Amino acid sequence: MKLAALVAFACVVCAMATGSSATYGVDVSDIVSEADWNCLSDNGYDFAIVRAGRSTGTVDLNAAQTIINARNAGIPYVDAYIFPCYSCGNPADQIRNMVNNLRNAGASFGMIWLDIEGSGWSSSTSANIDFIQSMAQELINLGVSFGTYTSYSQWSPITGNANINALSSRPLWYAHYDNEPSFDDFSSFGGWSKPAIKQYDGDATACSVGVDKNWYP
Template identity: 40%
Template sequence: MKSNILLLLSTAALLHRSQATFGLDWADAFSLSDLQCFRSHGTDFVIVRAWHSYGAFDTNGPVQVSLAHKAGVPNVDVYAFPCRSMSAADQIKGTVDGLKNSQYGMLWLDIEDNPSHNCGWGVDFASNCQYMEELVQAIRDNGRVPGIYASHYMWNRIFGSADACQKFTDVPLWYAHYDSKQTFSDYSALPFGGWTKPAIKQFTDGQQAKICGIVVDQDWYPSSADEEQDFE
């Protein structure tokens, strides 16, 4: 995930990495001691917010990225929660520019209902899909690697159906399904967006479990052995 190490979701990482693949994501401001505790409990990757849902850079993002590295977390990514009414290109540029001194790997797009004023997704499903294309292209234009976070439910809501907007199958999928299981075996029952194989699973949300006494989203992706079992 760091610019000078293995990207979390490069093909090589997914196919050949054999170590544990437990991670966390958050939009909070945790301390170095919090992150050190996360690391001591087996956290190998983290994904922290870098762009607010209301359309502004999250200045806490670079701080959390830096603290994660100091805590010894091997892989650090960031995510942006886009505001639909704002320019896709401007938001991605703002995110990348704000993180210019930070070491991170992928830039994930948080695709779900946006509660911020005037930032919600529109009812024109085709237009929403086009906007997604603009977001993904903007990440690439800024020299970063895109990923997409979504769920079957949200894909239906934003794009009209689970089968809609199948334009991003070359982009890694981080999907949410809160069944508390570290496996992709559930995905085949509720696929969406044209993906046949996800890359990361968010298997609990912050209300279901704690790490170091802190409620935080928990994520997983398979080692090569796990992957073979999940996808055979």
């Protein structure tokens, strides 16, 4: 992620431009206390990505407090992600409601990641692309830095492996549960020639917290 073009991005992206040592972090989908974030920090996890939008098309009401707890525990880089609900419609509203909830609660986040995966999408790849582009445009309208969480096995059936410029020009966080904190396994797809973050272990536990484990160089 050491790309000069990304220096305007906050949080995780900025951290990548400032150091050469590898950095480990977690993403979470449940509320995490300040004490647990302290434990995670003490165990070498330096960034957090918190679910802020649920697959039901609603705001995750635990997200703001979890982000605040992470900040209070000294986690230096805290982002959020949204798991969109295609069948719920209103992609811009899903984004706007989530961002406004975090901002109104004083939950300071660096980036929003669009979680593009799962089976709840349209059978029409063009309809899915339109939905994703609407979310991206709303993030642009709101002045929010963003990236995409996905993998080839998810992106390809959902979008037809489309290159959506609003996304492919921004960071990619990809998943491959090989327990290897390395990009050696990555092959280009969807217009992304290199990744930013790898989710290398899923459904794990750290400090008694259910997490997915992530890494960037």
